[in-house]
Amino acid sequence: MIWTIAKREIAEAMVTGRVPLLFVLVVIVLGTGMLVMRNDYQARLDAYALVRPDGTEPVVAVPPSPLSVFARELDDAMGRRFQISAVGIQVGETQTSANPLFGAFPTPDWLFLFRVVLGLLAFLAGYDLICREKAQGTLKLLLAGGASRGQIAAGKLLGGWLALLVPVALAALLWLVLAGPLLSLYFRPGDGPAIATFLGLGAVYLTVCFSIAAALSALFHDQTTALVSAVLAWAVLVFVVPGSGALLARQLVPVRPAAVVESENKQAFGRHMVGVFDEIRSAGSIPGHVEMEIFHAGWDRIHAEQDRIGEQAAAEAARLTRVAETMGRLSPAGAFQNAAARVTGTSIHDELALRRRLVEHKNSMLPAAFAHATASGGSFGEFLPPARSLGGVMADRRADLAALALAAALSLLAFFTAVRGYDVR
Amino acid sequence: MLEARDLTKRYEDGLLALDHLNLTVDDGELFCLLGANGAGKTTTINLFLDFIRPTDGKALVDGINVEADPLGAKGRLAYVSENVMLYGSFTARQNLEFFARLAGQAGRSRADYHMILRRVGLPEKAFEQQVKRFSKGMRQKVGIAIAIVKGAPNVLLDEPTSGLDPKSAAELMALLRELRDEGRAIFMSTHDIFRAKEHADRVGIMMEGRLVMVRTRAELEEEDLERLYLEYMEVEALAL
Structure with a gap:
C-alpha cells in the first residue's frame, strides 16, 4: 500500500517534469560548485608548490586538501607556510587562490550548496506534499481509497523523498565520476570514505529539510501559505539560527583577538630577552659557553611562555567553537555544517589540532631550528600532520549526528501527527 | 448495508450539523437524500468515510463501526464526490x-x-x-x-449529478441502477428531485441535520415529491 502511493508520487514527479528538472538543476549547481572549487584548489596547490619545504629550512607547509571542494572552511588557513625559528612559529601567507569573489560571496563549495541551495530545493519539494492533494481535490478520494492516513502519509513521504534524493544522488555521483576526466580533480586514495560520509550527511540533512516542509504541508490547507512558511523556515534554519549562534557565542565567550595574542608573544619575547641580557651583564665576565647556556635557558623560557599563550588562545578558540556549535546545532543546517566540515578535515577543530601538532613539531626540532638561526645549519624532521580516523571524527561529532537524527525524528513525528489530524473537508 | 444509529455531529463552533440520524440503506437499494445546502447531507457522508468523527451515535458499514474500524469500513465503501x-x-x-x-x-x-x-x-x-x-x-x-x-458493496455519492448535462446525468443514473441491481447499497445526496423520484427506491429529506421525511418509491407514486420538498423548505424558512 505504502509503495503503491510512493510509486504514484514518483510517477507524478516524473510526468510533471519535477524530477528531470531537479536533476538538471542539481547537475548545474553541483557542477558549477565543483568547477569553481577545483580552480580554487588548483591555485592553492600551485601556491603550495612554491613554498613546499625541501628539508633545508625549518618550514612547515601543509598541502591543500582536494576535499576542500566539498568543504573549504579553513583549508586555506591550514595551508599557510609556518616558519619555525628560535623566536617561535611565524605564520606566513596563505595558499590563497587569489579569488577576490570569495571575499564578496559565500564560497560555493558543496557544503554551502547542500546547506543552502539543495536545502531550499528540499523545502520546495516537500512544502505541498499534503496540501497539494487538498488543492487539486484528490485527498478525499485518496483517503476513501482504503489506505490509512498513516499509510498515505508514509507513501507520500517515501515517494517525495525518493523523487528528491535520487536526482541529487545521481547528480553528485555524476560529478564525482567526471571530476577526474573532465576537471582534472583527483582525490587521494583514502578520501573515498570521507566523501561517502559527506554525501550521507548531506542526504540526512536534505531528509530533515524535506520532512520539515512535509510537516508544514500537513499543517496548512493553502499551498501559498505552506510555501511562504517553508521559505521562512528555510531562512530561519539555514541563516538565522546558525548565524545567531555564532553571534551569541562571541558575546558569551571572551576570546582575545589574534593581534593581542601576537602582542603577548612579543612582550614575552622582549621580557625574557631583557632578563637574559640582565643575567649576562650581572654575571660579569663569563666564558662563551656559559653565556650560550644562559641564552638557551632564556629561549626555553620564551618558548614555554609562548606555548602557554598559544594554548590559552587555542583553548579560548575551542570554547568559542563549542558554544557556537552547540547553538548552531539547534538548526539541522548548523549540525550538518559542524559534522560535514569535520569529515572533510577542514574544520576549526582540524586547524586547532594542526596548531597543536605544529607546537609539538617546533619543540622537537627546536635545537635544529636554533642552530639554523645561528647559521650553524641543521636537519629538520618531517612534519607529520595530526592523525585522524573517520570513526574518531564521527564519534567526536556524535552531538551533531544526534541533533540531525532528533530533527529528523521530530519533523517526521510532526508530519505524521499533522496528517492524522488533517481536516479534509 | 449502511446504517446510521443516532448519528450526531456537532462541530467545534457549536453548529449541530447532524442530529441523531437513524437510517438504513439495504443491499440492492438506491437511497436518495434531498436537502438544502447545509442540511447535513455531506456531513453524513463524511461520517461514513471517517473524514470526521461523530459526536454521538454510530455509522455502520456492513455492521462495521466506522469509528472503531475505519479501514475495515472503508474497504467496503466506494465514494464518488460532487466533483470527482x-x-x-x-x-x-x-x-x-x-x-x-x-x-x-x-x-x-x-x-x-x-x-x-x-x-x-x-x-x-x-x-x-x-x-x-x-x-x-x-x-x-x-x-x-x-x-x-x-x-465495494456500498457506494456513497455526494451530489454526483450536480453540474452535469442531462445526457451525462442520465448515463450516470443508469450506471447507478446497474450497481444497485448488482446488490450494492447506494446512498446518494442530491438536489435533483426529479432524478431522485425517478430512480431511487427510497427518498429522504433532511433539514437542519434531521431526517424529516422518508418515502418509498411506491409512496411517491401517490405523492408529489417536489411539493413535499418545497413544503419542508418553507417550514425551514419559517423556522429561521
Whole structure:
C-alpha cells in the first residue's frame, strides 16, 4: 500500500517534469560548485608548490586538501607556510587562490550548496506534499481509497523523498565520476570514505529539510501559505539560527583577538630577552659557553611562555567553537555544517589540532631550528600532520549526528501527527 | 448495508450539523437524500468515510463501526464526490489502476481496466488520455469506474449529478441502477428531485441535520415529491 502511493508520487514527479528538472538543476549547481572549487584548489596547490619545504629550512607547509571542494572552511588557513625559528612559529601567507569573489560571496563549495541551495530545493519539494492533494481535490478520494492516513502519509513521504534524493544522488555521483576526466580533480586514495560520509550527511540533512516542509504541508490547507512558511523556515534554519549562534557565542565567550595574542608573544619575547641580557651583564665576565647556556635557558623560557599563550588562545578558540556549535546545532543546517566540515578535515577543530601538532613539531626540532638561526645549519624532521580516523571524527561529532537524527525524528513525528489530524473537508 | 444509529455531529463552533440520524440503506437499494445546502447531507457522508468523527451515535458499514474500524469500513465503501478530481497528469486508465491497487485490487490487466472504463461509457479514445482536460461528466464516469473496480458493496455519492448535462446525468443514473441491481447499497445526496423520484427506491429529506421525511418509491407514486420538498423548505424558512 505504502509503495503503491510512493510509486504514484514518483510517477507524478516524473510526468510533471519535477524530477528531470531537479536533476538538471542539481547537475548545474553541483557542477558549477565543483568547477569553481577545483580552480580554487588548483591555485592553492600551485601556491603550495612554491613554498613546499625541501628539508633545508625549518618550514612547515601543509598541502591543500582536494576535499576542500566539498568543504573549504579553513583549508586555506591550514595551508599557510609556518616558519619555525628560535623566536617561535611565524605564520606566513596563505595558499590563497587569489579569488577576490570569495571575499564578496559565500564560497560555493558543496557544503554551502547542500546547506543552502539543495536545502531550499528540499523545502520546495516537500512544502505541498499534503496540501497539494487538498488543492487539486484528490485527498478525499485518496483517503476513501482504503489506505490509512498513516499509510498515505508514509507513501507520500517515501515517494517525495525518493523523487528528491535520487536526482541529487545521481547528480553528485555524476560529478564525482567526471571530476577526474573532465576537471582534472583527483582525490587521494583514502578520501573515498570521507566523501561517502559527506554525501550521507548531506542526504540526512536534505531528509530533515524535506520532512520539515512535509510537516508544514500537513499543517496548512493553502499551498501559498505552506510555501511562504517553508521559505521562512528555510531562512530561519539555514541563516538565522546558525548565524545567531555564532553571534551569541562571541558575546558569551571572551576570546582575545589574534593581534593581542601576537602582542603577548612579543612582550614575552622582549621580557625574557631583557632578563637574559640582565643575567649576562650581572654575571660579569663569563666564558662563551656559559653565556650560550644562559641564552638557551632564556629561549626555553620564551618558548614555554609562548606555548602557554598559544594554548590559552587555542583553548579560548575551542570554547568559542563549542558554544557556537552547540547553538548552531539547534538548526539541522548548523549540525550538518559542524559534522560535514569535520569529515572533510577542514574544520576549526582540524586547524586547532594542526596548531597543536605544529607546537609539538617546533619543540622537537627546536635545537635544529636554533642552530639554523645561528647559521650553524641543521636537519629538520618531517612534519607529520595530526592523525585522524573517520570513526574518531564521527564519534567526536556524535552531538551533531544526534541533533540531525532528533530533527529528523521530530519533523517526521510532526508530519505524521499533522496528517492524522488533517481536516479534509 | 449502511446504517446510521443516532448519528450526531456537532462541530467545534457549536453548529449541530447532524442530529441523531437513524437510517438504513439495504443491499440492492438506491437511497436518495434531498436537502438544502447545509442540511447535513455531506456531513453524513463524511461520517461514513471517517473524514470526521461523530459526536454521538454510530455509522455502520456492513455492521462495521466506522469509528472503531475505519479501514475495515472503508474497504467496503466506494465514494464518488460532487466533483470527482483525479490525478491530472495521469491517464484515465492509470488513475483507475492506482485506485484499484490502493483498494488491494492489483493484478488486473490493461484490458480489464479498459473494460471497466468502457462499461461506464467513457469514450474509447479517452482511456489513455491525461484526465486534466476531461469534462466533469467524463471525470464522474472515471469516479464511478473507480467505485466499480474497488468492488465495494456500498457506494456513497455526494451530489454526483450536480453540474452535469442531462445526457451525462442520465448515463450516470443508469450506471447507478446497474450497481444497485448488482446488490450494492447506494446512498446518494442530491438536489435533483426529479432524478431522485425517478430512480431511487427510497427518498429522504433532511433539514437542519434531521431526517424529516422518508418515502418509498411506491409512496411517491401517490405523492408529489417536489411539493413535499418545497413544503419542508418553507417550514425551514419559517423556522429561521
